[in-house]
Amino acid sequence: MQQLLQGIIDGLQQMTWIDVTAVLFGVVSVLCSRQNSVWVYPTGIISTVLIVYAYVQPGVGLYGEAALNVYYFIMSVYGWYHWTHRDRRHREVAISRTDGREMGIALAIALLGWGVIYLVLEHFSDSTVPVLDAFVSSTAWSGMWLLARRKIENWIFLNVSNFVAVPLLFYKAQPLYAFLTIFLFIVAVNGYFHWLKLYRLQLNENKS
Template sequence: MNDLYQGFLEGLYQMTWLEGIAVFFAVLSVLFQKENNILVYPTGIISTAIYTWLLSREHFKLYADATLNAYYLVMSVYGWVYWAKKRPQEPVVPITSSNGRELITAVLISLGGWGIFYYLLRHFSDSNVPVMDAFVSATACAGMWLLAKRKLENWILLNISNLVAVPLLFYKHLYLTSLLTIFLFIVAVFGYFSWRKEVQQSEITRL
């Protein structure tokens, strides 16, 4: 327990101002996501752009995480444009549940991405946790795709990713980022129920 505390203090001491900005905007982004606010994307773009650069540096060598953040960055731009599309009498694209085809696509993204990330990490990096690292990245990619399409089930896949990421980050002594991930997990739970309530209300309105 003392080692964990000391590791946390060391992580806090070593945190750069740039990392602090990335964490700040990551927190803002997930709070905007929970509130179904389009600002989820500009704040997310700032955070993911910083993390993409930081994690790819020689000091960290977290190339898979850097790639994932680059994907987040691209999907954030796509999602921002997609959400902002005007609909008759609707300011943005409405929240809906995923249909069967979309769920199958999300599963395929998760499984296919897991295999691809694992292969790359196993054969082209010095990663000592390729299975878990690949799984976290793949499920997060699938969740981000559903988020961009404003699908309720995005929260489930993102939290599956978060659930596996927490012990992985602790194992790598990334204590601050693991605490951020725990926070994101909790917010995502509330986000799911908030979005589900909106979906249910929308279905009642259509009846």
């Protein structure tokens, strides 16, 4: 326990303005996501770019997490477009539930991604945590894909990723990002139920 606390203290002392800015924009982004606001994407893009830079620094070596944030960047651009895309009635894409096909794709992304990322990290990087790093990344990939499509179940995949990421980040002496992830976990639990409420309101409005 003493070693863990010392690692947290050391990590906080070593944090830079880049770390602080990345975390602040990450907090704003997840709050926008919870509120079903399209601002989740521009704020998220800024956060992910800074996080990638932080994770590839010497001594950190969270390459899977860095790759995950590159994926976040790509999906943020896609999600930004998809959320603001208008249908034939000029309405934004609405919140919806994940159907069987989409769930199958999400699970495939998580499982296949886990295997592929693990092999890459194990054989082509100096990562000391390839299994967990790959798992965190692949489950978050699925969550981000569902978020971009405005599916309620995105919160489930993202929180599976967050749950594993917290101890991993503490282990790698990244306490600021670990605390951010704890915050993300709490907001994601609340976000799931908030989106579920919004979805039910949409159904009632369509019936009326």
